[in-house]
Amino acid sequence: MAIEQMEKLVEKYFRPRLPHIWCPGCGNGIVTGAIVKAIDKLGLNQDETVIVSGIGCSSRASGYLNFDTVHSAHGRALPVATGVKLSEPRLNVIVVTGDGDSTAIGGNHFIHAARRNINLTVVLYNNNIYGMTGGQYSPLTPSHSIATTAPYGTLERPFDVPELAKAAGATFVARSTAFHTQLLVDVIAQGIAHDGFSLIEAVTQCPIYNGRQNKLGDAPTMMKWQRDHAVNVEAAKKMTPEQLAGKFLIGVLHKSEAPEYTKQYDDLVIANAQKGAK
Numbered sequence: 503m504a505i506e507q508m509e510k511l512v513e514k515y516f517r518p519r520l521p522h523i524w525c526p527g528c529g530n531g532i533v534t535g536a537i538v539k540a541i542d543k544l545g546l547n548q549d550e551t552v553i554v555s556g557i558g559c560s561s562r563a564s565g566y567l568n569f570d571t572v573h574s575a576h577g578r579a580l581p582v583a584t585g586v587k588l589s590e591p592r593l594n595v596i597v598v599t600g601d602g603d604s605t606a607i608g609g610n611h612f613i614h615a616a617r618r619n620i621n622l623t624v625v626l627y628n629n630n631i632y633g634m635t636g637g638q639y640s641p642l643t644p645s646h647s648i649a650t651t652a653p654y655g656t657l658e659r660p661f662d663v664p665e666l667a668k669a670a671g672a673t674f675v676a677r678s679t680a681f682h683t684q685l686l687v688d689v690i691a692q693g694i695a696h697d698g699f700s701l702i703e704a705v706t707q708c709p710i711y712n713g714r715q716n717k718l719g720d721a722p723t724m725m726k727w728q729r730d731h732a733v734n735v736e737a738a739k740k741m742t743p744e745q746l747a748g749k750f751l752i753g754v755l756h757k758s759e760a761p762e763y764t765k766q767y768d769d770l771v772i773a774n775a776q777k778g779a780k
C-alpha cells in the first residue's frame with residue numbers, strides 16, 4: 503500500500519495517541535492495521551462499527567481506534583460485545599482480544615459466544631503469552647515453552663483455537679499471521695461479512711516476553727518463523743502428513759451455515775413476547 507494511502511487510513515481510523523504502549527517489534531500494530539484495512543475494504547460505516555476489547559496489550563487496540571469502543575474487563579469482551587450486538591443488531595461488532603483474555607479467563611465466554619452463533623467478529627491476537635503482565639504462559643503457549651510461570655517449561659498442551667471455536671459452534675474460522683498481512687486483511691474482511699460468529703486467529707510476535715524467554719530471536723526472526731511454518735490450507739491439501747509435521751494452517755479453516763442468534767431473538771420477540779406471556 504502506498505504511503506499516502508496509509509496516511510489516509512491512519513488519519514481516518516486511528517486516534518492520535520502516541521506514544522502507544524506496544525514494545526519495539528510487537529506485531530499488534532500490524533494486526534490492528536489489518537483490521538482497519540478490512541473495515542475500509544468493506545466500506546463499513548464508521549459510526550455503525552463498534553470495537554470491544556478485554557484487557558491486555560492487544561486489547562489496548564480499542565483505545566487507538568476511531569470508532570465507538572469499549573475497553574472492558576479481562577476476559578469479558580465477549581459478554582460486553584454480546585450486549586452491544588443484542589441491543590443494536592445493525593451494528594458491526596468487532597472484538598479485539600488476546601490469547602489469555604479469550605481462552606484463559608474468558609474461555610467460558612468464548613465457547614458460549616461461538617455456540618450461540620451470534621454475529622460478532624473476534625480477532626484473537628495470539629502472541630502465545632500474557633504480554634501485559636510480563637510473560638506468564640497462556641492456554642495457547644506451546645508445550646515446553648519457558649514463561650515466568652514456567653521457568654522449566656510448561657507441561658500443558660495448548661488449545662488449537664480454530665478447532666476449539668469450530669467444535670463450540672463458530673460458523674467462520676480462519677487463521678493468518680502478522681507476516682501474512684494480505685491474507686490477514688482478507689480473512690478479517692470475510693469474517694466481518696459472515697453472518698454468524700467468526701473467529702480469526704492472528705498469530706503475532708512478542709519479541710520482548712515470549713521471544714526473549716524462549717530465545718526465538720528478534721521480531722524479523724520471529725516473523726520469518728511465521729513465514730516458514732505457516733502453510734496455506736489449499737496448499738496443504740496436496741501435502742503429505744510428513745511434509746505438514748511441525749507446520750500450522752492458515753486461510754479459511756471452517757465455514758458453515760447456522761441460524762444467527764440476534765435474528766432468532768428478534769423473531770422470537772415478534773412471534774411470542776410482543777403478544778404477551780400466556
Ligand SMILES: Cc1ncc(C[n+]2csc(CCOP(=O)(O)OP(=O)(O)O)c2C)c(N)n1
Nearest residue numbers: 558559560576600601602603631632633634
Ligand atoms: C480479573 C483480572 N485478572 C487478571 C488481570 C491481570 N491481567 C491483565 S492483562 C493479563 C493477561 C493478558 O494476556 P493476553 O490476553 O494474552 O494479552 P496480551 O497482553 O498478551 O496481548 C492479565 C492476567 C486483570 N487485569 N484482571
